Amino acid sequence: MIWRLIALIVGACAILAGAVLVAHASPIESLQTLIHGSLGTPSAIAGTLKETTPLLICGLAVFIALRAGLFNIGVEGQLLAGACCCAIVATRFHGILGMVLGVLVGMLAGALWALPAGLIKAYRNGHEVITTIMLNNVAALFAAALVSGPIKDPKQADTATPYVDASSRLPWIYSNPPVQINFALVIGILLAVGMAIWLKKTVAGYELQAVGANRIAARFAGISPQKVTVVAMSISGALGGLAGAIQVLAYEGRFYDGFSPGYGFDALGVALLAGNSAYAVLPSSFLFGVLSKGGTALQIDGIPKGITTVVLGMLILIAAAIRYRKVSKDA
Amino acid sequence: MSFAVRLLGITKRFGTVTALDRVDLEVEQGAIHALVGENGAGKTTLMRVLYGAIAADEGSMEVEGNTVRFGTSREAIEAGVGMVSQHYGIIPELTCLQNLILGAEGGLVLKNKVAEERAQSLAARMGFTFDWHAEASTLSPAGAQKLEILKLLWRNARIMILDEPTAMLSPADAAALFESLHRLANEGATIILVTHRLPEVLDHCSRVTVLRGGRRIDEKLVVDTNGNELATLIVGEAIVEPDRSQPFEPGTTLLQITGLVVKGDHGEQALKEVNLTLRSGEVLGIAGVDGSGQRELFEAIAGLVQTQHGSMQMLGSDCLSWDAAERIRNGLRLIPEDRHAQGVVEDWSLDENAALGLQRLAPFANKGRVDGKARFEMAEQIADRFKTKRGGLKLPMSSLSGGNQQRFVAARALCLNAKLILAFQPARGLDIKGTQQVYDGIREACRNGSAALVVSFDLDELLEQCDRVVAMNNGKLLEPRAQDSLDRDAIGRLMVGAQ
Structure with missing residues (x-):
């Protein structure tokens, strides 16, 4: 029943066009602005890729948790924990040491921030959605407190840490300002490929997905759902922390109050849109990157940036409709 | 009329x-x-x-x-x-x-x-x-x-x-x-x-x-x-009665349970001082009305629940400290009661399901890595063993009817050095021919040195297929006298708690 799908897409486009018209703009022009602003020039593409990087790594964090049957809403908090701790450590060292320590400490912080949610889920059956949301708030407020006091750079007015030494920053793989592409993107792509292979080719990946697909059958297969839950949540948190650390070391150079515009939340959409393939997180995060960068261009044109969020919502709905249509046909 | x-x-x-x-x-x-x-x-x-x-x-x-x-x-x-x-x-x-x-x-x-x-x-x-x-x-x-x-x-x-x-x-x-x-x-x-x-x-x-x-x-x-x-x-053809003429000598003790106590979901004693001996070569049936403690016994042997008291030896070693995976590694195989919830992942292909429960053992795994080729070959063997009707090994398990899923789950339990087979209603939802094939498969494994413990609510099925039958009632395991080990009336009385 392909016509239903077509109707769905046409309907979604009509709603979008209507929303743009309400904002007193032309739908066609808006689309042009959006695409030109995100893909039209080399520097626009570089900006889109910069937006894509944290979405990609956070998307993978949500994705791996989903494979284990966990809905990690806490990637935002884990990203903040990772970024904050990375900045604290990396500013105290120079050169490659600062970079490596920053990444490791960021991952560790993210993992530790997710760990309570994993433990509570595994051993007390407390729902991870609730616990991770609460941990998000704790992370945001705690990081804000730290950065306005103990770890604040006394030499500047901003509530921010000092800058990480240039020698500890992640290198550019292409730099011709304003067009710059950071090594961080390569890390993200390698992570996606590595995760896809790990899930498919290792017994540990098989067991993680078994728990996600059928917890009870996994238990009968000699797998401990508790252990897998804790491990998966920690890996997810470590990736969230890594995304934060990379954001510090690649782009921002420091940690400050209001550090993330909500990458951890957008990552939920990235992972849902990707479905059940880690490779699909690549195009999915790129699409989110395009809309995020293009949204900024729209804003300059006087169209509310929120319209891109509406687009994303529609995309996720359509993806879900396609997926569940398949499931109900199987049943 | x-x-x-x-x-x-x-x-x-x-x-x-x-x-x-x-x-x-x-x-x-x-x-x-x-x-x-x-x-x-x-x-x-x-x-x-x-x-x-x-x-x-x-x-x-x-x-x-x-x-x-x-x-x-x-x-x-x-x-x-x-x-x-x-x-x-x-x-x-x-x-x-x-x-x-x-x-x-x-x-x-x-x-x-x-x-x-x-x-x-x-x-x-x-x-x-x-x-x-x-x-x-x-x-x-x-x-x-x-x-x-x-x-x-x-x-x-x-x-x-x-x-x-x-x-x-x-x-x-x-x-x-x-x-x-x-x-x-x-x-x-x-x-x-x-x-x-x-x-x-x-x-x-x-x-x-x-x-x-x-x-x-x-x-x-x-x-x-x-x-x-x-x-x-x-x-559509004449039924071949199971061949039980072959005499068999029970061999070494593969499972020895003494004084086992397990708590149920509501804190009650679900297993009360259960004693059980299972020797190589034997197919032991456990009869009983649903809810008499069979489930707890099954899960205790599988290593899925905590035991309160008692001891358990599996293949000659104390096994209470082993987790479920360790027991599987030592040769324990399960045919769980509810294939849908416990035996398969319905969204996964038959190929992927072939390894479920055996995923850490060769040839499915090689030093922590999945061996996809070996798994596919095993999946084919498993599906062929009891003639699982299927569209293809890459299709999801949910494409199979319940009976065919059961065939697959039973064959999987028997496919790889099964030493001790734990089966809960192994023929659930199977017809006459399928039932016989599964029990023949279990029997064949036992005649080659394994032992099987079969739980069923169908007493007649157990009497027909097992070497001896014991009964469970209210958490107790009751053995009939040796000469009554296949006597319908004696076991029927034990099922309702009468001696």
Whole structure:
């Protein structure tokens, strides 16, 4: 029943066009602005890729948790924990040491921030959605407190840490300002490929997905759902922390109050849109990157940036409709 | 002679598969009519057509002389046709009374007092007693079955379809159920009994219709037929009796359980000082009414629950400190009770499911890595072993019928150095041939040095297939005297707790 799908897409486009018209703009022009602003020039593409990087790594964090049957809403908090701790450590060292320590400490912080949610889920059956949301708030407020006091750079007015030494920053793989592409993107792509292979080719990946697909059958297969839950949540948190650390070391150079515009939340959409393939997180995060960068261009044109969020919502709905249509046909 | 139900030339196709091919079924008013056949013969499909769950492609239906066409099962129940399925539709959190009236409350406002009076009179008519205000979770399987029958009476059903009603019942409960069914039939109700159990057909039904491969093969008066003839009609060839002439000598002790105590979900003692010895070569049956502690025993041996007291030796080593994975590594294999929830991942392909439970063992794994090629080959072997009907190994498990999933799960447990086989209703949902294949597979493994412990609620199946049978009652494991180890009466008494 392909016509239903077509109707769905046409309907979604009509709603979008209507929303743009309400904002007193032309739908066609808006689309042009959006695409030109995100893909039209080399520097626009570089900006889109910069937006894509944290979405990609956070998307993978949500994705791996989903494979284990966990809905990690806490990637935002884990990203903040990772970024904050990375900045604290990396500013105290120079050169490659600062970079490596920053990444490791960021991952560790993210993992530790997710760990309570994993433990509570595994051993007390407390729902991870609730616990991770609460941990998000704790992370945001705690990081804000730290950065306005103990770890604040006394030499500047901003509530921010000092800058990480240039020698500890992640290198550019292409730099011709304003067009710059950071090594961080390569890390993200390698992570996606590595995760896809790990899930498919290792017994540990098989067991993680078994728990996600059928917890009870996994238990009968000699797998401990508790252990897998804790491990998966920690890996997810470590990736969230890594995304934060990379954001510090690649782009921002420091940690400050209001550090993330909500990458951890957008990552939920990235992972849902990707479905059940880690490779699909690549195009999915790129699409989110395009809309995020293009949204900024729209804003300059006087169209509310929120319209891109509406687009994303529609995309996720359509993806879900396609997926569940398949499931109900199987049943 | 008046017919309560006349189905003529019913044809139903699913895609390219013809599930029912011009099937006729005529059921006399006031009769208990048996419908028998193998898995996939079309019994359930035919009944689903009759009670309106699916629509036939061709053919006509008459109920009590009126031509009918049911679009929904609500229309069927209005015409007086109701069905009790294998999986009871009872909600454990509601009271018995609430369950009884659910969906047929007869108005927007509940009249509990009136409802209870009517419920009471229906129950009295059938000779049942119920505590109407108790939660349905407190019902025994037999009680749940009775409540299901009352639900049909509540809805004024005059034609009742019962699908494998005795699958979960003890012999005594099954006998009581048939007594009530006869009472209903005498009052003019018509009963269609879908069953795998030929003794029930011969003892309680007046006519029997045999389906095979979606066609009506024959219809007989029960007085004109016998078990052998029916079995041959069902399978389409003569049945080979299991060969039990081979003498066997039990070998070394593979499983020794002493004084095992396990707590149940509500803190009660679910296993009370259970002692059990299982030797190599042996197929040991555990009989008992559902909920007598079989599940806890199974999970304790599998390493899935904490034990309170007692000891357990598996293959000569103390195994209580081993987790489930360690037990599997040592050769324990499971055929779990509920294949759907415990045995497979339905969204995964057959190929992926082939490794489930064996995923850490060679050849499925090699130093922590999945060996995809070996897994695919094993999947093929597993699916071929008991002739799992399938579209392809890369298709999801959910594309298989329940019986074929069971074949797959049973074959998987036997495919790789099984030393100790733990099987909970290994033939659940299988037909005569499939049942025999699975038990033959278990027996073959045992004759090669393994041992098997088989839990079933079907005592006759255990007596036929096992070397000896013990019974569980209320958490205790009771062994008959050595000379009674396959004696139906002695074990039946143990099942209800009498010595």
